[in-house]
Amino acid sequence: MPVSFEPRTRLAHLEEYVTKIHLKLPPDEAWVQLLRCRVVAYSLIAEISESAYSKRYVDQFFVQAYRNLSESCGQDLRDPFSDPCVSQYQILDELRSYGSRELSEPFLRFIRAEFKKAFVPTLRLLTDLCHSENKYSWEEMKLQLMEIMDQLHVDVTWKECEEKLEKYMKKIEGTIYMN
Template sequence: MSGFVKFDPRTRLAHLEEHLRRIHRNLPLEEARIQLLRCRLVAYKLIAEIGESAYDKLYVDRLMSEIYNKLRELSGMKLSDPYMNPCESQYQILEELKSYRYRDPNERFMRFVREEFREIFIPTLFLLTYLCRSEKKYTWEEVKSQLDVIMHDLGVDVSWEECEEELKRYARKVFPVLDIAVAV
C-alpha cells in the first residue's frame, strides 16, 4: 500500500476553493494572478474527474469570477479573468511574458515565473488557444513559436516533447468539460 494520501476530486476541489478564497492574504498580487491561472487548470481537471453536471465550466467560471472581483476590490486595480476573453488574453499573456525579459532575472518573482512556466503558462496558453473561437487567433503552433523565443529569453528549459504529451492527456480529460471539440 502506498504511503501517499490521495483525496477524492471533491475534497481536492473544496481545498482549492478554500485556497482561492485566501489567495489575496498569502501572495503578492502579481504572483496571485499567475497562481489563479494554475488554479483554474486544476479546477478544470477536478471537475472532469468528478464528472457530474453540477460541476461544470460555469461552476469554475463563477468561482474564479468571485476571486477576481475580490482581488479587484482589495487591490483597486483593473484585473480581468483571462478566460472571459480567451482571444484577447492569448495576446496579453504573450506580451506580458515578453516584457519579463526586461526584469531582473534574480528577482524572486522571476524565479517563480521560470520555475512555474511549464506548469502554468504553457497549459494556460494551450487552453486559451482552443477556447478562442476567432479566426484571427494564433494557432497553437504560432503560440509555441512565440513561447520558444520567450523561454530562451527568460532562461526556461522545457522539453516540448514532454509538454505535448502532458497537454494531450490534459486535453483528453478537460476538453469535453470545456466543450472543445478539437482532437489533439
C-alpha cells in the same frame, strides 16, 4: 485538517484558496497561481464527471477570485477566460515583459517552474476557446511560447511541455469543451 485526494474535497479546498488568494500573495504571484489553479480545477471537474461540477461552476468562483484580487491591489485584473481572444495577447505580453523587467530571482524561478504547469495549458485553452479569426493558432502560439521560454531560460523542453499538455487535454476535453 487531513489531506484528501478525493476530487470534490480538493476542489472545495481550491475554491476556498482562490477566493482568498488576494490575502495571501502579492498580485503578480496571485495572478500566476490563479492561472495554475484553474488548470487544476478543470482537471478535478473532469475527475468528478458530474453535471453539477462543470466549467461554468469553476469559472464562477474564478470570476470572484479575480474580482477580489482586483479590489485588493487596486488594478483591474479581469479573468482571462472572460475574453479568451484578448487574453491570449495579454498573457504573451506579460510573459515577454518578464525578460526586460527587473524581477526578483525568486519570482523568476517561480515563473520558470510554472511555465509548463500554468502558462502552456492556459494558453492552449484560451486558443481553443477563442473563436475570432484574428487569434493565434496553436502552432503560432507554440512558436511564441518557445521564444519566451528561451528568453526567460526556462529549464524545460518544449517536448516535456507538449507531453504534459497532451495528457491534460485528453483528461479535460469532454468537460471543458461541452459548455
